[in-house]
Amino acid sequence: MPPSQRLISLDAFRGFVMLLMASSGFGLAQMAKLHPDSWLWQQTSHQVSHVAWQGCALWDLIQPSFMFMVGVAVPLSIRRRREEGQGFFKLSWHALVRAVILVLLAVLLSTRSGDTLTRWEFPNVLAQIGLGYVFLVAIASMGWEYCFAAIILILVGDWYWFYQHPLPTAEQLAAIQAAKPPPEALFQGFFAHWNIHTNAAADFDRWLLNLFPRAESFTYNAGGYQTLNFVPALATMLGGAITGQFLLTSPRTERQKFLRLFAIGIVCLLIGTVLSFVACPVVKRIWTPSWAIFSGGWVLILLSFFYWLVEIAGQRRLVFPLVVVGMNSIFIYVMHSLAAGWIKEQLAKHGMAAFFASTWGPVIERCSVLAVLWLLCFWLYRQRAFLRL
Numbered sequence: 001m002p003p004s005q006r007l008i009s010l011d012a013f014r015g016f017v018m019l020l021m022a023s024s025g026f027g028l029a030q031m032a033k034l035h036p037d038s039w040l041w042q043q044t045s046h047q048v049s050h051v052a053w054q055g056c057a058l059w060d061l062i063q064p065s066f067m068f069m070v071g072v073a074v075p076l077s078i079r080r081r082r083e084e085g086q087g088f089f090k091l092s093w094h095a096l097v098r099a100v101i102l103v104l105l106a107v108l109l110s111t112r113s114g115d116t117l118t119r120w121e122f123p124n125v126l127a128q129i130g131l132g133y134v135f136l137v138a139i140a141s142m143g144w145e146y147c148f149a150a151i152i153l154i155l156v157g158d159w160y161w162f163y164q165h166p167l168p169t170a171e172q173l174a175a176i177q178a179a180k181p182p183p184e185a186l187f188q189g190f191f192a193h194w195n196i197h198t199n200a201a202a203d204f205d206r207w208l209l210n211l212f213p214r215a216e217s218f219t220y221n222a223g224g225y226q227t228l229n230f231v232p233a234l235a236t237m238l239g240g241a242i243t244g245q246f247l248l249t250s251p252r253t254e255r256q257k258f259l260r261l262f263a264i265g266i267v268c269l270l271i272g273t274v275l276s277f278v279a280c281p282v283v284k285r286i287w288t289p290s291w292a293i294f295s296g297g298w299v300l301i302l303l304s305f306f307y308w309l310v311e312i313a314g315q316r317r318l319v320f321p322l323v324v325v326g327m328n329s330i331f332i333y334v335m336h337s338l339a340a341g342w343i344k345e346q347l348a349k350h351g352m353a354a355f356f357a358s359t360w361g362p363v364i365e366r367c368s369v370l371a372v373l374w375l376l377c378f379w380l381y382r383q384r385a386f387l388r389l
Helices: 008-022 024-034 039-047 058-083 088-110 125-140 144-164 170-179 189-194 200-211 227-249 254-278 289-312 320-326 329-356 361-382
Strands: none
Touching: 008 058, 008 289, 008 320, 008 329, 008 361, 024 039, 024 361, 058 088, 058 125, 058 227, 058 289, 088 125, 088 329, 125 144, 125 227, 144 189, 144 200, 144 227, 144 289, 200 227, 227 254, 227 289, 254 289, 320 329, 320 361, 329 361
């Protein structure tokens, strides 16, 4: 593939993922609350909400898709920088600077208006990418074989670290009841090593996060998300790096590449499902090894669909609205985090309040905010302005 050729399918898939994120569920979960007896609304709500602990819904695939696509972009970035004459140290310096910026930006977005001190917590997807980014670039620069070996070592090591951590005692289980954990997040027997708030990563955070200045001591993350999720999530990004290198260098035809991506996705789904019964539960919130493989399978299947749609079927015009967002993914992420509430308030002031209060108000409200965010991305696209870190 010539260096100048850009795979539009990758931008389209990235844009699809970011639009899902910025849509805030299109207001469908709120509509489900207005229709508690509707089976259809409840099923729809499930797909636009995160599962409480074990399992997977569409919304749970947003973060692994985003992180996977970061990995896909790395081999292309390394190749371009090497063609510009950049050596190992310059590549490493760029990766380090980008990692620090991502982590600090995540901390900024995590710190709320009512906080009196900086909120030094790192479950935000940007922080997770930043914490693993230097390792991602270093391993990806050595080739796909090293990426594959690293994935195996990371997932096996993560599994063993959780496995060797002592099971929660009755006193510990009683102590976390104040957090009102969902019943499905408290396993019995062997799988209790992956319980919410009592697992190895949760104990690590109770040590790490209390080293930072805090208004009050850290005891648990309400959702069960942990800092060290970035370690198994690095396996997800390395899977993306292998995929990016495959798409970049493989002599296979587009149809053969599509079939290979789809087939490997199916295999990963099967392996992740089997592991969820015999090794550890599928839990996104602590990025269990079975989740990394299972979600990776779904991401590959979705990516293969976009690859077929654009690179084989040639439907570039159809995916153009997605490409506009995919080429400014960091911008829409930050704008949604910082300005979605303000955009909603301004729309309400300027004639949309009655629509927001109507029967379909939640849907209209979130789709209106999404439309504004898309128009901002489109304006930047027209200006050829793309936010890069």
